[in-house]
Amino acid sequence: MKTHVIVFPGSNCDRDVAVAIQNIIGSSPEMVWHKDSTIKQSDLIVVPGGFSYGDYLRCGAMASASPIMKSVIENANKGVPVMGICNGFQILIESGLLQGALIRNSSLSFICRDIIIKPTNTKTIFTNKSKISKMPIAHNEGNYFANSNQIKEIEDNDQIAFQYCDENGDINAHSNPNGSINNIAGVFNKSKNVLGMMPHPERAAESIHGCDDGRNIFESLLS
Amino acid sequence: MTSSNWQFDTEKLLVESHGLKLDEFEKIVQGLGREPNLTELGIFSAMWNEHCSYKSSKYWLKKLPTSGERVIQGPGENAGVIDIDDGDVAVFKMESHNHPSFLEPYQGAATGVGGILRDVFTMGARPVANMNALRFGDPNHPKTKHLVSGVVGGIGGYGNCIGIPTVGGEVNFHPSYNGNILVNAMTVGIAKKDKIFYSAAAGIGNPVVYVGSKTGRDGIHGATMASAEFDDDSEEKKPTVQVGDPFTEKLLLEACLELMKEDAIIAIQDMGAAGLTSSSIEMASKGNVGIDINLSKVPLRAANMTAYELMLSESQERMLMVIQPKKEELARSIFKKWDLEFEIIGEVTDTKKLILHMDGEEQASIPINILVEDAPEYQRDYIVNDPSPLISFESKDFEDKDILSDLLKMISHPNLCSRKWIWEQYDHMVMADTVVRPGSDAAVVRVHGTNKGIAISTDCSPTYCRHNPYEGGKHAVVETWRNIVASGAEPIAITDCMNFGNPEKPEIMGQFVECIRGMGDACSKLNYPVISGNVSLYNETNGEGIYPTPAIGGVGLIKDLSNTMTIGFKNEGNVLCLIGESDNHLGNSHYLSIIQNREDGGTPSINLDDELKNGKFILDCVTKKLLKSVHDVGEGGVLIAIAEMCISGNLGIKIDITKDFLHGFFFGEDQARYLVEVSPNKLEQIEVDASKSAVKIERIGEIGGTSISINSIGEIELSSLIDHHTKWFNEF
Numbered sequence: 043m044k045t046h047v048i049v050f051p052g053s054n055c056d057r058d059v060a061v062a063i064q065n066i067i068g069s070s071p072e073m074v075w076h077k078d079s080t081i082k083q084s085d086l087i088v089v090p091g092g093f094s095y096g097d098y099l100r101c102g103a104m105a106s107a108s109p110i111m112k113s114v115i116e117n118a119n120k121g122v123p124v125m126g127i128c129n130g131f132q133i134l135i136e137s138g139l140l141q142g143a144l145i146r147n148s149s150l151s152f153i154c155r156d157i158i159i160k161p162t163n164t165k166t167i168f169t170n171k172s173k174i175s176k177m178p179i180a181h182n183e184g185n186y187f188a189n190s191n192q193i194k195e196i197e198d199n200d201q202i203a204f205q206y207c208d209e210n211g212d213i214n215a216h217s218n219p220n221g222s223i224n225n226i227a228g229v230f231n232k233s234k235n236v237l238g239m240m241p242h243p244e245r246a247a248e249s250i251h252g253c254d255d256g257r258n259i260f261e262s263l264l265s
Numbered sequence: 266m267t268s269s270n271w272q273f274d275t276e277k278l279l280v281e282s283h284g285l286k287l288d289e290f291e292k293i294v295q296g297l298g299r300e301p302n303l304t305e306l307g308i309f310s311a312m313w314n315e316h317c318s319y320k321s322s323k324y325w326l327k328k329l330p331t332s333g334e335r336v337i338q339g340p341g342e343n344a345g346v347i348d349i350d351d352g353d354v355a356v357f358k359m360e361s362h363n364h365p366s367f368l369e370p371y372q373g374a375a376t377g378v379g380g381i382l383r384d385v386f387t388m389g390a391r392p393v394a395n396m397n398a399l400r401f402g403d404p405n406h407p408k409t410k411h412l413v414s415g416v417v418g419g420i421g422g423y424g425n426c427i428g429i430p431t432v433g434g435e436v437n438f439h440p441s442y443n444g445n446i447l448v449n450a451m452t453v454g455i456a457k458k459d460k461i462f463y464s465a466a467a468g469i470g471n472p473v474v475y476v477g478s479k480t481g482r483d484g485i486h487g488a489t490m491a492s493a494e495f496d497d498d499s500e501e502k503k504p505t506v507q508v509g510d511p512f513t514e515k516l517l518l519e520a521c522l523e524l525m526k527e528d529a530i531i532a533i534q535d536m537g538a539a540g541l542t543s544s545s546i547e548m549a550s551k552g553n554v555g556i557d558i559n560l561s562k563v564p565l566r567a568a569n570m571t572a573y574e575l576m577l578s579e580s581q582e583r584m585l586m587v588i589q590p591k592k593e594e595l596a597r598s599i600f601k602k603w604d605l606e607f608e609i610i611g612e613v614t615d616t617k618k619l620i621l622h623m624d625g626e627e628q629a630s631i632p633i634n635i636l637v638e639d640a641p642e643y644q645r646d647y648i649v650n651d652p653s654p655l656i657s658f659e660s661k662d663f664e665d666k667d668i669l670s671d672l673l674k675m676i677s678h679p680n681l682c683s684r685k686w687i688w689e690q691y692d693h694m695v696m697a698d699t700v701v702r703p704g705s706d707a708a709v710v711r712v713h714g715t716n717k718g719i720a721i722s723t724d725c726s727p728t729y730c731r732h733n734p735y736e737g738g739k740h741a742v743v744e745t746w747r748n749i750v751a752s753g754a755e756p757i758a759i760t761d762c763m764n765f766g767n768p769e770k771p772e773i774m775g776q777f778v779e780c781i782r783g784m785g786d787a788c789s790k791l792n793y794p795v796i797s798g799n800v801s802l803y804n805e806t807n808g809e810g811i812y813p814t815p816a817i818g819g820v821g822l823i824k825d826l827s828n829t830m831t832i833g834f835k836n837e838g839n840v841l842c843l844i845g846e847s848d849n850h851l852g853n854s855h856y857l858s859i860i861q862n863r864e865d866g867g868t869p870s871i872n873l874d875d876e877l878k879n880g881k882f883i884l885d886c887v888t889k890k891l892l893k894s895v896h897d898v899g900e901g902g903v904l905i906a907i908a909e910m911c912i913s914g915n916l917g918i919k920i921d922i923t924k925d926f927l928h929g930f931f932f933g934e935d936q937a938r939y940l941v942e943v944s945p946n947k948l949e950q951i952e953v954d955a956s957k958s959a960v961k962i963e964r965i966g967e968i969g970g971t972s973i974s975i976n977s978i979g980e981i982e983l984s985s986l987i988d989h990h991t992k993w994f995n996e997f
Contacts, residue, residue: 051604052512054428058697077602091695093426096512152421154692180425180692245694250711250826252702 043264045071045086048114050105050133055091055244059127062244063088066260076108086123086263087114089130091180091242101144101183102132111137123167123263124236128181131228131238140229140238141196142188147181148221154180156253157219159204159227159241160211166234169203171262174211175255177246179219184240186222186229196229203228203237279303283310284493289641296635304573304621305629309636310486311539311577312546315802318640321768322800325781333794335757342463343384343535344454345796347758349822352458353712355719356390359398359451359760359818361801365506366448368499370415375423375509377450379581382429383535386518387584389462389525390454393696394710395424397434397450398723398762398816402443404679409438410997412446419509420450421690426511427518430699431691432708435723438679441731444806445495449762449799451818453721455712462525464534466552466587466613471531473545473556473611476600477517477583479566483507484540484579494767495806513582513605520603521584529592536583542576544585545611546619550637555616560623562610572621572628587613647774652733655867658851660926668927669981671860672904672973675932677989678859681901683912686994704913705831706897707745707752709823718829720754720821726900727812728853733868734776734813738783740868743876743936745819746791747897750880751939753830753887754821756791761798761817766810768802776813784815790873791880793819828887832896834914837969839893840948841910841918843903845879845938846961849929855901856932875937882960883939891947891954898938904931906940907965908973912990917970917983922963927978942968 045063049056056073063086064070071088074081081087094105105111111133118124118139126134134140147153157179161172188196196202204227208217218225220240228239243256280290283306293301293309301309315321331339337354338346344358362377378395385392397420401409413436424431429452466473484507524530532552534544541563549556560575570578588596593609600607614620619636621629675681688703700718701709707722724744730737742759749756761784766773788794804811823829834841851857852866886892894914898906911917924930943951948964955962974980 051516052426054426054515054695055697058695061697092428093512093515096426096510096515098512151418152425152690152692154425154694155689178694180694182425242694245697247697250700251694251697 043067043069043085044083045069046074046081046084047071047088047090048074048076048110050076050094050108052094052096053090053092055127055242059088059090059244062247062260066247066257067264074110076110079109079113081113081117084117084122086125087117089114089126089133091128091130094129094133102129102136105133106136115139118236121233121235125168126238127242127244128240131240132183134236134238139236140231141192142186142229144183145185145187146183147185152182153219154178157241158207158209158217160207160213162202162205163200166230168237168259168262170265171258173258174207175258176253177241177243177256179241181240185220186226188223193223199232201230201232202226203230204239279306283307284314285310289313292641296639297631302629304576305631307573307577308542308629308631311542312636313640317539317543319800320641321643321645321802322763322777323642324644325778328781329785329795330788331794331796333758333792336794336796339796340798343387345758345760346388346461347796347820348458349712349719354456354458354461355453355820356385356388356456357451357453357760357818357820358384358797359449359762359816360384360799361762361764362448362450363446363764363801363804366416367446368502369506370412371419371422372506372508374416374419374448376507376581377448378420378423379509379511379514380537381450381452382427382514383537385452385454386521387462387533387535388456389460390456391522392429392452392454393698394453394708394721395429395431395450396708396721396723396818398725399434399436400442400447400727400814401438402446403440404438406443416448417687417690423509423511425692427515428695430693430695432693432699432710433703433721436684436687439727439812441812444809445804445811447764447814449816451723451760453719453820460525462530462533464532464548464551466532466548466554466556468531468587469554469613469615471587471613472590472593472609473558473613474586474588474596475563475583475606475608475610476586477605478510478513478580479564479606480575480578480580481566482570482574482578485574485577494803497807507579507581509581516603516605517582517584520600520605524596524599527592527595529588529596530586531589532587534585536585538579540577540579546633546636548585548587549619549633555614555618555620555633556611557614557620558611560621560628562608564606564608572623645768645774646771647778648771649775649779650772653865653867656852656865658849658929660929663928665927665978668931668975669979672908673981673989675855675859675901675905676908676986677992679993681855681905682993683990685991686997700826700829701752701831705752706748707754709752709829711826716826718823718826720749720752720823721818722748723816723818724748725814725816727814728864729868730780730813730815732853734779735783736868736870737813738780738815739787739871741815741817742784742787742793743871744899745817746793747880749819749821750883751830751895751897753828754823755884756793756819756821758794758796759788759817759819761795761815763798763800764804764811764814764816765802766805773810780813780815787873791877830887830892830895832894832910832913834910834916834942834968835893837916839942839944839968841965841968842941842943843938843963843965844883844941844960845875846935847930847933847938848935849926849933850935851929851933854932854934869934869936871936878958879937879939879960882955882958886951891943891951892941893944894942896940898940902932902934908986910940911973911983912987915983916968917972918966918968919970920966920973920975922965
C-alpha cells in the first residue's frame with residue numbers, strides 16, 4: 043500500500059501516525075510537505091493531528107488553504123481514501139471535504155483522556171473491522187456540530203463513523219466527553235472514502251499504549 | 266541620554282532602577298575604566314542580576330555533587346546530559362518562572378515551558394517529556410483559583426501545541442505562596458551521544474546568526490524583575506512578562522533539529538532570560554573569544570527600537586548560533602523552509618569583548634571577563650535556626666473509630682486529592698511513547714524506537730524544609746529517588762530548582778545553605794548527582810518569604826520496559842506488603858495539617874542507609890518479577906498510599922493488621938517505605954529475600970472487593986473514595 047502523511051507547520055502527530063502505519067500496514071508512508079502541490083498516486087492519505095499554523099485564526103482554517111490541500115481534495119474526489127485525525131479532521135472540515143463544524147469542547151478546556159467509541163457504520167473501508175474501541179482524545183475543539191438538516195442528511199446517508207459510548211456500547215450524555223451533537227466522534231463524506239475523527243487511533247496502536255484498539259482502523263484498510 | 270551628561274542623582278536613581286547596588290556600579294566603572302553608557306548599564310544589569318549571575322548562590326551550589334559514571338555534562342550548560350546506554354543520552358533541566366506566572370499566569374507559565382524546551386533542544390535533543398512542580402497559596406485565597414486555572418492553561422497551551430507530552434508533576438497549596446506562586450517547569454530530551462551541541466563560540470571570523478522570531482519590546486528587564494521582591498504595586502510590572510508563541514517554537518525546534526543533522530553548527534545558545542545580552546555573552550565567555558554584533562541587522566517587529574531595548578528584550582522563540590561559514594546557504598534554506606528569521610548579525614572576534622554597533626555607531630564595548638568572571642559573588646551572612654522540635658504522639662490521644670472518616674477528609678483535601686482535572690488539560694500522550702501516564706509515582710516515557718524508558722519525577726515538601734531545612738533538602742532528593750525506584754527504574758541524576766526568599770536575610774540564606782547541605786548528602790549517598798538547575802531568590806511579597814522550596818526533578822532509566830511498575834492494584838487475591846520501618850512519625854504530616862490544623866511536630870529524619878537498602882531491594886524484586894505494583898509511601902502515609910493504589914487499580918483491599926497505635930501507623934510519614942503487591946505464590950520468596958537483605962517486610966492485607974476494609978474498624982466503598990478524591994477539582 044502506498045500511503046502519504048501530510049506535514050503542515052505545527053503538525054505534531056505526523057510521526058506517531060507514520061509509526062502506526064509502518065507497524066500495522068507494513069510500509070512506511072511518504073511524508074508530504076504542505077508546500078508541495080501534488081500527490082500522484084496514493085492508496086491512503088492521512089492528515090495528522092497537531093496544531094497546524096498554531097491553530098491561530100480557527101483550527102484547520104489556514105491549513106485548508108495550503109498548496110497541498112488542492113491535491114488532497116482532487117485525490118479524495120477520485121476516491122482515494124483520506125483520513126483526518128483530530129486537527130486533520132478539523133482541516134478536512136475547513137476544506138469542505140466533510141460536513142459540520144468542530145467547536146470548543148463544552149467544558150471550555152482541553153481534554154486528554156481515553157474515551158470509548160462505537161462504529162456506527164461498519165461497511166466502509168475504514169471500519170469493516172471496527173468494534174467498540176478505547177482510544178485517547180486530546181483536543182480543545184472537538185465538539186462536533188451540524189444543523190438539524192445536515193444531521194438528518196448524514197444520518198440518512200450512514201455518514202456517521204463513530205459515536206462516543208460507554209463500556210457497554212450505550213451512547214449517552216455521560217459518555218460524551220466534549221458536547222458533540224449525537225455523541226458524534228467521526229464522520230464520513232458521502233461516498234465514505236473520506237473519514238474525519240477526533241480520537242487518536244495511532245495512540246492506541248501497540249500494547250505499550252495500554253490498549254491497541256486503534257489498530258482495527260488501519261487493519262480495515264488492509265482488507 | 267548618554268553617559269557624558271548624567272547628573273549624580275539621576276545616575277544613582279538610574280543605577281538603582283537597574284537593580285544594581287552602588288558598589289556594583291563602582292565595580293563596573295573600575296572594570297571599564299570609565300562610566301558605562303545606558304546600553305552598557307542595561308547589559309550589566311541583565312548579567313549581574315541574581316537570576317543570571319547566581320551571585321548569592323554560586324558559592325553554595327559548588328558544594329553539590331555533580332559528577333558520576335553516567336554524567337556527560339553537569340551544570341553550566343543549557344541543560345545537563347546523562348548516558349542512557351546504546352549511544353543515547355537524556356538531556357534535562359528544570360527552571361523557574363515564578364514571578365512572571367504570578368503577574369500573568371497563562372503567559373508566565375507558557376513561556377516558562379517554552380524557555381525550558383529551548384534549553385533542551387539547544388543541546389541537540391528532541392524534547393520527549395515535560396514535567397512541572399507548582400505551588401499555589403491557600404486554596405481559599407481569592408487569587409488561587411485564577412492562578413491555578415491560568416498556570417494550568419498556560420502549561421497545557423504551550424506543551425500541547427508544540428506537541429511534547431506533559432507527563433506529570435506535582436501541585437501543592439500552602440498560604441506561604443499566597444503572594445508568590447512557584448511555577449517550575451522541567452523538560453527531558455533524547456539525543457545521540459555524539460551529537461550534543463554546546464554553547465562555546467569558536468572560529469575567529471565565523472558568522473553569528475540570529476534565528477527564530479523577530480524581536481519586539483516584550484519582556485524588557487524580565488530577569489531583573491524576577492530578581493526583585495514583590496510589593497503591592499507589582500501589578501505594574503506586568504509588561505515585563507513575555508508572550509509565548511508555541512507554534513513558532515515548534516518551527517524553531519524542527520528547523521534547529523534539521524540543521525543539527527548537518528555539520529553546520531559550531532555553537533548554539535537560546536535567547537532566554539536577558540535575551541541577546543546573555544546569549545551572546547555566554548557564547549563568547551565559554552569560547553574565550555569576542556563577539557561583534559551589528560544591531561541594525563536584528564529582525565524587528567517593533568519600529569525604532571534602541572540598542573538598549575534590543576539587548577534587553579526577552580522576546581521568545583529566538584536562538585543565537587555560530588555556524589560554519591561554508592554552510593551559511595544550507596542553514597538559511599532550512600530556516601526559510603520553516604518560515605523563520607535567519608540573519609547574520611555579527612561575527613566571532615579575537616578581542617574578547619562584546620562590541621555592539623547600530624546605524625554605524627558603536628553602542629557598547631565591554632570586555633567579556635568583566636561581565637562574567639568579575640561578576641559579583643557574595644558569601645552572604647546566614648543563620649541556621651534550630652529545627653522545629655520533634656513531638657512524640659501517643660495512641661491515647663486518637664480515636665481509632667475516626668480513621669475512615671479521617672481518610673475521606675484527607676483524600677478530599679486539595680493537597681492530596683486527584684490531579685486528574687489538571688493532567689487532562691495536558692496532552693500527555695502525544696509522541697505515542699508515554700508508558701506510565703500522570704498519577705503514578707513517576708512518569709515513564711519510552712525512548713523512541715527502543716524497549717527502554719526514562720522515568721521522571723518532580724518533588725519537594727516545603728513544610729519539611731521550613732521546619733528542618735537539612736532534612737527537608739534530603740527529603741526532596743530522596744522522594745524523587747523513591748518515586749523513580751517505585752516505577753522500576755534505576756535513578757540516575759537530578760535537576761534542581763531552588764526557590765527561596767530574600768538571600769540578604771540571614772535566616773533565608775540559612776535555609777538555603779542547609780537545604781543544599783541536605784541535598785548534597787542525599788545525592789552523594791545515593792549516587793544521584795545534580796546535573797543542571799536554576800535558582801530563584803527574592804520570592805517574597807511585602808517582606809514575607811515563601812517556604813524554602815528546593816524542587817527536585819529526578820530521572821531514571823528502565824532498561825527493559827516490561828519491568829515498568831505502576832501504583833494501581835492488579836489482581837484480586839494478591840497480597841499487599843509494606844517494605845521499611847514504621848515509627849508513627851506524625852510531626853508535620855498531612856494528617857496533622859488537614860485533620861488537626863496544626864503545623865508542628867518536626868520533620869521526619871531520613872536514614873540514607875535505609876533508603877539505599879530498601880530501594881535496592883525493590884529494584885531487585887522488580888528484576889526478579891516478584892512485584893505486581895509498587896507505590897512509595899509519601900505524603901499522607903500508608904493509608905493514603907493504599908487508597909491511591911485502590912483508586913488507580915479500581916480494586917479494594919481487606920486490611921488485616923494489629924497495631925497499638927493505628928493513627929500513627931496509617932498516617933505517619935516515616936521515610937524509606939514502599940507498598941508492594943505480591944502474588945501469593947511469590948510471597949514466601951520475597952519474605953526470605955527481605956530477611957536476607959535485612960529489610961523489614963510486613964503483610965498488610967489481601968487485595969480484592971470493592972471497598973477498603975480495616976479489620977475491627979469498618980469499610981469504605983471505592984465509589985465513595987473516588988467521589989471524595991475527585992470532588993475538589995471537579996467543583997473547581
